[in-house]
Amino acid sequence: xxxxxxxxxxxxxxxxxxxxxxxxxxxxxxxxxxxxxxxxxxxxxxxxxxxxxxxxxxxxxxxxxxxxxxxxxxxxxxxxxxxxxxxxxxxxxxxxxxxxxxxxxxxxxxxxxxxxxxxxxxxx
Numbered sequence: 001x002x003x004x005x006x007x008x009x010x011x012x013x014x015x016x017x018x019x020x021x022x023x024x025x026x027x028x029x030x031x032x033x034x035x036x037x038x039x040x041x042x043x044x045x046x047x048x049x050x051x052x053x054x055x056x057x058x059x060x061x062x063x064x065x066x067x068x069x070x071x072x073x074x075x076x077x078x079x080x081x082x083x084x085x086x087x088x089x090x091x092x093x094x095x096x097x098x099x100x101x102x103x104x105x106x107x108x109x110x111x112x113x114x115x116x117x118x119x120x121x122x123x124x
Contacts, residue, residue: 015050015107016074020067023097024056029063035092036067042088043069048076065096070107077104 036054050070057064071077
């Protein structure tokens with residue numbers, strides 16, 4: 001996958017996200033979930049990784065999914081596209097219909113609660 005050449009870097013932005021929109025092939029939901037978990041293990045090893053969300057539409061086949069990985073910086077996001085990541089991505093995308101979309105986006109507002117609710121962080 002080619003990385004866009006434009007720059008999103010702005011000092012007031014605290015995090016960036018890679019956002020995939022996909023349609024899971026019929027009968028592949030469990031394998032898709034396993035591939036997402038395996039991909040998360042790869043991303044966890046990368047500097048600047050903050051978290052991953054995998055969302056899907058309701059029950060049934062041919063589900064739409066959104067995958068959001070969150071990063072400390074646009075550089076960390078782009079540097080995460082290692083050969084290991086690319087290999088896992090090829091398998092992950094093989095479980096989806098053709099023509100997924102991927103965008104890099106700025107995180108404008110975020111809040112992720114930790115296990116200790118007193119340790120919740122909000123950045124604006």
